[in-house]
Amino acid sequence: MNTFDEYIAILKNATGAKTIKELAKILDINYRTLTTWQTRGEIPAKKKIEIFTKLGIRMDKMIGAVAIGSQNIAINGDNNALNHQNDITNTPKFKEFLELFTKYGNDATLDYFIKKLKALKEILEN
Numbered sequence: 001m002n003t004f005d006e007y008i009a010i011l012k013n014a015t016g017a018k019t020i021k022e023l024a025k026i027l028d029i030n031y032r033t034l035t036t037w038q039t040r041g042e043i044p045a046k047k048k049i050e051i052f053t054k055l056g057i058r059m060d061k062m063i064g065a066v067a068i069g070s071q072n073i074a075i076n077g078d079n080n081a082l083n084h085q086n087d088i089t090n091t092p093k094f095k096e097f098l099e100l101f102t103k104y105g106n107d108a109t110l111d112y113f114i115k116k117l118k119a120l121k122e123i124l125e126n
Contacts, residue, residue, distance in 0.1 A: 004041050007048070014055045027051060045122050 017023035020038070022048070024031040029051075037043050075107065102107060 004038055004043065005121070010057065011051065014057055049123060083098075089090055 008023065011027070012018070013083075015023060015026045016117055017026050020034055021031055024034045
């Protein structure tokens, strides 16, 4: 998942804002609200969706993942993807993932994927 600073960079780029204060004005968000989010280190999910949708920014920029079709998920990253299908355990991609994870993975690797999937779940269910 992106950090607050990454979201702000995306939003500044999309709006042409140079500062957070300028960004708050462009987005019609109280500057104190934006600095509160900064202190907390996150933008509330519903507000994130509202802002990014208003600016026409793709969902994958918000969460680092892309939802593709019914019951399919692809996670963007460093040229890696994991697709969820009805029986994912028999797919070549999953087998490759499992083999690589067994050999090189650890809890941090799992935490990364769990965090991405939870972020996707939060956005899609709220």
